[in-house]
Amino acid sequence: AQKITQTQPGMFVQEKEAVTLDCTYDTSDQSYGLFWYKQPSSGEMIFLIYQGSYDEQNATEGRYSLNFQKARKSANLVISASQLGDSAMYFCAMREGSGGYNKLIFGAGTRLAVHP
Amino acid sequence: DAGITQSPRHKVTETGTPVTLRCHQTENHRYMYWYRQDPGHGLRLIHYSYGVKDTDKGEVSDGYSVSRSKTEDFLLTLESATSSQTSVYFCAISESFDLNKAQYFGPGTRLTVL
Numbered sequence: 001a002q003k004i005t006q007t008q009p010g011m012f013v014q015e016k017e018a019v020t021l022d023c024t025y026d027t028s029d030q031s032y033g034l035f036w037y038k039q040p041s042s043g044e045m046i047f048l049i050y051q052g053s054y055d056e057q058n059a060t061e062g063r064y065s066l067n068f069q070k071a072r073k074s075a076n077l078v079i080s081a082s083q084l085g086d087s088a089m090y091f092c093a094m095r096e097g098s099g100g101y102n103k104l105i106f107g108a109g110t111r112l113a114v115h116p
Numbered sequence: 117d118a119g120i121t122q123s124p125r126h127k128v129t130e131t132g133t134p135v136t137l138r139c140h141q142t143e144n145h146r147y148m149y150w151y152r153q154d155p156g157h158g159l160r161l162i163h164y165s166y167g168v169k170d171t172d173k174g175e176v177s178d179g180y181s182v183s184r185s186k187t188e189d190f191l192l193t194l195e196s197a198t199s200s201q202t203s204v205y206f207c208a209i210s211e212s213f214d215l216n217k218a219q220y221f222g223p224g225t226r227l228t229v230l
Binding site: 004031032033035037043044045046047050052091093095097103104106107108109 | 156157158159160161164174175204206208215216218219220221222223224
């Protein structure tokens, strides 16, 4: 079974608007971490934001916030005030506490296009 | 930005030839990883290292080997390349296994096996 599911292969948003990228996960661990990465067309993987399973508050990093709903096993990325430079692939990833070797499990990604 | 370089950045090779990809870091991080990225699969772990000469397999390790003789270098070898190994390969580093520590990625190597 898929451990990380990103149901939106592609999304588009108007510049300056907010957009939510969905991520659901599956784990039986109580301790885990959730990450979002951005991959622009140039190809590099850029770490954006982290949420721990025991964190009571949603993580925020500048224009990025993570809408963490533990009971629903979802960790959606919210990008506020979209910019043209936000156009990229976005990957949700999870590390499980029982993983032992710091393995990151990635979703298939969502391609975001920001329109002027 | 984390100091991670990968070489070569692009390579085209023929089926059956050996290929070695190099990852070099200047962060002195203990943990290093090799992933491959294929459409529809996100990134998948090939091998990882938790110290000099300490390596182990990831989820898609068949056909690959690794070596780490120095903290800063992690080599990925395809002993006999196949077309199914055409992919983009990413190296990543992490300072610890703590759950809240992100992995930081190199720029990637695009490998084409004809």
